Amino acid sequence: MLRSNPYWLAPLVFCTLLAACGKKEEAPAPAATPAQPPAPEIVTVKIGHVAPLTGGIAHLGKDNENGARLALEEINAAGVSLAGHAVKFELVAEDDQADPKIATTVAQKLIDAKVAGVVGHLNSGTTIPASALYAQAGLPMISGSATNPALTEQGYKQVFRVVGRDDQQGPAVASYLLTQKKPKLVAIVDDATAYGEGLANEVEKAFKTAGVKVLPREKGTDKTTDWKAILTKLKGKRPDVVFYGGMDATGGPLLKQGRELGITAVFAFGDGACTDKMKELAGEPVAEGLICSQAGIPVQAASERFLSAYKRKFNIDPILYAPFTYDATHLLVAAMKKADSADPAKYLPELARIRHEGASGRIEFDDKGDRKDAEMTIFTMKAGKITPLAIIKSNQSMTVDEYVASLKTAAAIDTAKERAVEAGQAAGAALKAAGEAAEGALKSAKESAKEAADKAKAAVGK
């Protein structure tokens, strides 16, 4: 910016000098203060983000918000202009306390604040009621973490998600457990929230389809810390696998108390309890070996560039869904760029048919607004860290190394294709050159023959 100053200042100074010569009285001021050039005015576009920033899962909410914040910072740094105006994006971060009632209040607040798009919410229980308001207002929203199928089954065309659905996550974790642990009897517990119950239902369905016996559902709440009575009851039935649909704040105590009671079953969880915090909440030796699933790819498998940028900005590693809110934010802006407008009605069609390479891989939406061919990942707790075990894509289970290798192969195939095209072009060029050379040779041969003939003629003439 500074370096370019002299160049645009020159005509300005020249003009003011001219003016000064013409009208002596008004002279001095403009030249002294290097005023901004008559730049196109900067338009501020607001992007809303909602997640619980207080309560038991505030750490996850903050993680989501950080993802969105990082994306907007990058976008602002790169500079965007829409319809000829430079645009500055501003994040309006709201707290819904993971409470559906507050979620709708906050959603209305964002609509009234005229945000251009919304990233969020975090929980399915808050996203679903809020989505109705956004849809009514015609405001596109992308959730980076709401996995309940009902969200995109409502038929709102403004509603998207960049993460997989529970009805994909449930079968994925169930199929992993079925093949690796071969359970005969399964117990399923949930926290009676839209998320926990929905996920538990999908897992139950998958087990039942496979012919595994499932015990009657046990339920707590999203604030339950005493699971002993339920666990004691389960202990008497001797299940091989206990699945819990709920968050880590309740899942941690559940696991701890289960082991205290001497339940030796495999404990499996959904994405809400698939965090490193489980180690602290359940106690380190106890958490070892738990199985859990996440919709999407593991944080560790997010793009290198995203991971280092996040770490640089916030000085911590992303926890869970930050790559997804990061991608969601980029998606909104990418669609706005394509439509050359921040008007929701104008950029919505672009968003629906977007194709974007994000931190969590390639993103395209199907006609419901779900992410196409979303991956699911199975994790285990190993040495106090959530470690990916397997990635499940289109019902195929593969290890993370295999997945990364498959990505590499895909990339290798791409580059090989490019090389082949290049080689083809080179070969074509060579061929052309050879043809030209041959033509030249022929020409010169003709000429020399002609010359020889002329000489011969002359000789004969003599």
Add this chain to the structure above:
Amino acid sequence: MDIFLQQLVNGLTLGSIYALVALGYTMVYGIIQLINFAHGEVVMVGAMVALSAMNALAPLAWPAAAVLGVALVVALAACTAVGWGLERWAYRPLRGAPRLAPLITAIGMSIVLQYLALSIWGRDNLAFPQLFTPRVFELAGARITLLQCLIVGLSVALMAVVSLFVYRSRTGTAMRAAAENPEVAQLMGVDVDRVIALAFMIGAALAAVAGVMIGSYYGIAHYTIGFILGLKAFSAAVLGGIGNVAGAMLGGLLLGLTEALAAGYIGELTDLCRWGVLAPAERCAEAGHFVLFGSNYQDVFAFLVLIGVLVFRPSGLLGERVAERT
């Protein structure tokens, strides 16, 4: 049978914690007819302070018992200070005001304490340090941890001490006199203000112990843990007859046992397939069970018992019918 025994042990542990907290409610209510809704928050403060103390002591590598001891003392000091402060600055100025005023103040203090804790300890679920490697005893198939034994043992001991104090000591007598009739007690030379402050402080000290127990038992502490716990303990106090020390203990234990047994058995007892009554045949054939009320009704069941007791014995199990004082 082993499962039943295990549920009894679970209920007993939970119940003795409820009983300790219920004592705090009942002692205060007995004297000034105030339901101190901030009492649950005092338990939370106890857990949080102990947690901080333990984390602060962690680098010193002291023996576990010493760390626990110091943490307990710090928590006791903090909680009694909070209890005294609540009484001195929130409730004493309202002594003699209509009953609703201190009640609303109590709810207000509960919120104030929660948000103070939020600003000090943050909003994350904090892992409560597990100082002892869990030791487990097998008793007829039930697994009892050392911690459970300690919780029940310590609670019973503390309840005995409080009972002895209230019924045998001079100060305890003064307390009962103040409960009977504050004006007359004052005339007889009892310093009623001091007695009331003391009741708050004893309740808070018991709450501190309960807080450390809750933290160690569940391994988790959070700024909102006091709220539901306070509500349950209050119900326990009402169940036993609020204002009655022995009633609070009985109510606590009973509520804990009811909750554990309800969660453990209500599902099976309301499994219609099992009884063959009104059961949809295809559901039974497919899943083998059709549960009317699952374990998620455990709280409902606990409160049903409470309602039942209040309908048939409005003054609680051990409460005496007292004429309304005006």
